[in-house]
Amino acid sequence: RGVVHQICSGQVIVTLSTAVKELVENSIDAGATKIDIRLVECGSKLIEISDNGSGIEESNFEGLALKHHTSKITEFEDLGSISTFGFRGEALSSLCALSNLTVITRHKDNDQKVGHKIEYAHGGTIASRTRCARECGTTVILKDLFYTLPVRHREFIKNLKREFHRMVNVLYGYCLVVNGVRISCSNVVGNGRPSEVIAVPGFSTMRERIVAVFGSKQLSSLIEIKQTDAVPSEILSEFGLPEEAYERKYELEGYISQPNQGRSSNDRQFFFINSRPCDPAKISRVINEVYHSFSRSQNPFVCLHIRTNRENVDINVTPDKRTLYVQNEKILLAILKATLIPIFTAAAS
Template sequence: MTQNNQSSLITQHQYCHCDVVLGGMVVLSLAVAVKELVENSLDAGATKIDIRLKNHGVDLIEVSDNGTGVTEDNFSALTLKYHTSKLTDYSDLLGVSSFGFRGEALSSLCALAKLTITTRHQSADYATKIEYDHKGHIINKTPCSRQIGTTVTLTDLFSSLPVRQKELQKNSKREFNKMTSLLYAYCLISLGVNITCSNQSNSNTKSLVVTTQGSISYKDNIAAVFGVKQLDNLLDIKTEYAPNIKENIFKGLSGEVKISEESINVEDTEIDLSEDSNDAENNEISNTQDSIQSSQKSQGYKNGAPPVELVGYISTCAHGCGRSSADRQFYYVNSRPCEPTKIMKLINEIYRQFNPHQYPFVFLNIVLERTLVDVNVTPDKRKLFLAKEKAILDVVKCSISKLFENIPRVVKLETAHSINNTQIVPDMEQSRIFNSFMQQFSNKSTKSDIKTNGNTEKKPELKRKSNTLLDYAI
């Protein structure tokens, strides 16, 4: 009885075990490891990011940037769990604008791989190469030469998780393709940032995976990643709000409608402007003003900003302009790559109403107040919660539907009647064999017509060919 009680006592995990367990939940795959390092570079204000991998990331992952670098007094806290410079108070989480904010990435990578950081701050005269152990403690510091910025090197990824490491080695190309697909999202949304990714195989052959030119245009980034041909069938997504007649009437009464050159004809609409009706509806109008200011359906405010704005591009719904799979769809909320499931499903459903056999290319950035978004949902920050999700879905539905309303849904095909009435004329510029065949066919048909008209056609004599053995027998 005593032994059972002693073996079932609740004890605290050892510190090194906690790092491995929690680190394995934060860094799930090769794609997440590269994502965390790229986000750190973007948060540091880098304009040039170079990603280098060996053997599809199995042997080496290296991310270099020209950001601000790390000061010497932050070397020891750089890889400690829950240490970050991006949040100073819990209230900052409500309006966080940086990609990272929890202080878990580098600590988790230390627990799962051998990590080395080479950094130089703009206030330092030289760079420093720092080696860390699996607990995030400094093993060695060496002065070295480097320009301002930071280089993070990972080797032997998932060494503390043998099963996951074996899975990475076995399916290295598949994991590498997932990493590149996730990296494309950051290449497209990062304006003024030159991102380059290369891979070196075991035979020392270096291949360029993707590169951007640091342009300030989203279209230039799309062309750099997927080629200029991808721009041929793209439509600019413009924010459209669902009309609401009642709110438009109240805005007209309050004088909050901007002067527009467009004329609107309202038929069969009666408005009672008598004194009794005004007194009775005063409270209703005053209460409605507040709701109008926060409604996503209203337009033309004098002092109010639109609650949601859509920025991006989508391929036209004309047949043949889409893709066979949804492999090029990139969604963002306040320039943060994410996976808003309901918005993704809505856009694909609308597109397939016009083009049921294909999927669109989508690059959509949803811009709204940061306080309306909760990004602290999953460790990889790919899932998020939206405070006014239904209103955002209405705006997306209205915008995409109006974008496709003038594009034909069907393909024009020739009817059978028109095909039967057309006369087939041989092309005289065809090959010599085809022309000779057509000439012989026409000559035979002409001779048969002449024999039929002159009644001179004779039935051919049918002779049975006797068998050779039968002839000998006779």
């Protein structure tokens, strides 16, 4: 059973980024306004995430790291109406099989003013449980990620820099989209002092958050994406859509590089659908194409938030929940193109 579980887990948590992403999402789901991430050796030795969220109820300790244990969904029909990030109850059980998991938590309704420290065995059962001091909230500690899968672990250590870089980028995504949540991340390498990787106060606008993450210099090379009110019929027909197809089903908010101010790599493109970070390949491709028709430089920086009714997206496509299925995606692509062309035209003149 142990082996089967580890193999399955490997599919849910394949990278450092997915591990950190799942833990950050749990903190956001718990209503945290402050999330502090502490890494040792880029996360390979230790990942510690502390939040000031609701904490975990004692009745949940037993099942916390067991597969399919979740406090977020009770009925299968709920799947359509979920607003939290998590809902599969797979993250902690996977992480527990792949590393040494310790949880320190105090639930907000716990009036004994004391927290609990729980160490879990790889199978997800409780190995030890002690009382300790803790403010309301939760600290999740992962030691030696992937060490239970020697081949994966070797690969992880070999590519540590790259995986760390990806993880920081994933964290940037949350920094850019979550409202009023302070996020910090530090890393310790060797005997050095902790270096601050991220320190973002809980701002409320995307503009402020871009400045906090990338600096005001970045912002000065960006233009705001102001959504068009009309999609010309040529663009509609380019996407094979009938004349009357445009509905304001999608609301766009964001920033993009000015023509000729783009950058060479693709790693500074951030997409969100209903506040959920995602990697929408087609959307990114259309943006890059339109950009290149105005610009000799490489791909643009993009920070794009798409809001739509929940029934227009299906988030349940891949285990990491980053690939979303958008209904009527062609309309969205047409809106994007019709929005970007006048913006770039104005910026270029």
